Amino acid sequence: MDYLxxxxxxxxxxxxxxxxxxxxxxxxxxxIPIIQEIAKKTAAPEDLSFYEIANSLAIVLVVxxxxxxxxxxxxNTDIKSAVFTGLFAIFSSQIVTWVLHEFELxxxxxFKTIYAVILVITGLRMWYSRKQIENESKIDEIQLPGxxxxxxxxxxxxxxxxxxxxxxxxxxxxxxxxILKLPLKFSTGLSLSxxxxxxxxxxxxxxxxxxxKEVFPGLQTGYLxxxxxxPLIIAAGITSPxxxxxxxxxxxxxxLFIFMSFIAVNLLKIVFF
Numbered sequence: 001m002d003y004l005x006x007x008x009x010x011x012x013x014x015x016x017x018x019x020x021x022x023x024x025x026x027x028x029x030x031x032i033p034i035i036q037e038i039a040k041k042t043a044a045p046e047d048l049s050f051y052e053i054a055n056s057l058a059i060v061l062v063v064x065x066x067x068x069x070x071x072x073x074x075x076n077t078d079i080k081s082a083v084f085t086g087l088f089a090i091f092s093s094q095i096v097t098w099v100l101h102e103f104e105l106x107x108x109x110x111f112k113t114i115y116a117v118i119l120v121i122t123g124l125r126m127w128y129s130r131k132q133i134e135n136e137s138k139i140d141e142i143q144l145p146g147x148x149x150x151x152x153x154x155x156x157x158x159x160x161x162x163x164x165x166x167x168x169x170x171x172x173x174x175x176x177x178x179i180l181k182l183p184l185k186f187s188t189g190l191s192l193s194x195x196x197x198x199x200x201x202x203x204x205x206x207x208x209x210x211x212x213k214e215v216f217p218g219l220q221t222g223y224l225x226x227x228x229x230x231p232l233i234i235a236a237g238i239t240s241p242x243x244x245x246x247x248x249x250x251x252x253x254x255x256l257f258i259f260m261s262f263i264a265v266n267l268l269k270i271v272f273f
Contacts, residue, residue, distance in 0.1 A: 010232075013031075039052065039055075050209070055228070057206070076186055076188075076189030092155045184255055
């Protein structure tokens with residue numbers, strides 16, 4: 001790795017961590033293209049998706065932990081709700097991960113299509129109910145949902161994370177905000193708190209699986225390319241709390257606009273790249 005690549009990875013990691021902290025998502029839209037570029041030169045074609053997911057999860061885990069701590073201090077999350085949502089997500093993500101490996105399902109186009117459909121539905125729902133954002137309850141006035149209400153969010157977030165490595169926030173934030181009627185800022189905080197709970201067991205799974213061909217022989221653990229992702233992890237972990245702080249200071253309307261822009265960029269990436 002030369003200095004130019006190192007600087008680029010640090011900048012990309014910092015930006016991805018900031019966006020993840022602000023929007024309650026994993027930041028995979030920034031991380032996965034970089035990981036793909038690193039791995040595709042030497043990885044076996046059947047391993048490429050697994051490299052993308054595994055290394056994105058490693059970064060997402062650190063981003064989620066650092067951002068969640070800041071959200072907890074700001075009282076923008078609820079640990080009990082995050083844990084139960086995360087447990088539901090672990091169950092679904094482990095099943096999907098097992099199916100992907102057991103049956104060697106590695107079709108990029110199918111995964112991209114599923115994700116694109118979810119993004120379109122999410123974006124339309126958020127946009128057409130945007131007026132509700134302006135009249136949201138204050139954080140200390142919200143009614144926390146029961147455990148059963150968290151099941152769909154966790155289940156679908158786990159499935160999305162297993163398929164794409166993106167963290168599941170793009171599913172959880174709209175569900176918490178539109179279905180459970182939680183304030184947008186609280187929804188992003190709760191989503192961010194769930195992400196490391198989802199990522200940790202999946203990451204362990206990929207660490208103990210052997211790729212067909214190692215990208216960095218002797219310098220990786222399973223699918224994890226430590227040489228490449230450490231700069232991304234450090235930068236993202238530092239800037240994630242900053243994103244949380246910015247989200248707490250701006251209006252919910254502005255935060256919604258940024259979230260919608262994030263969805264639009266995701267869709268453009270899927271269509272053209």
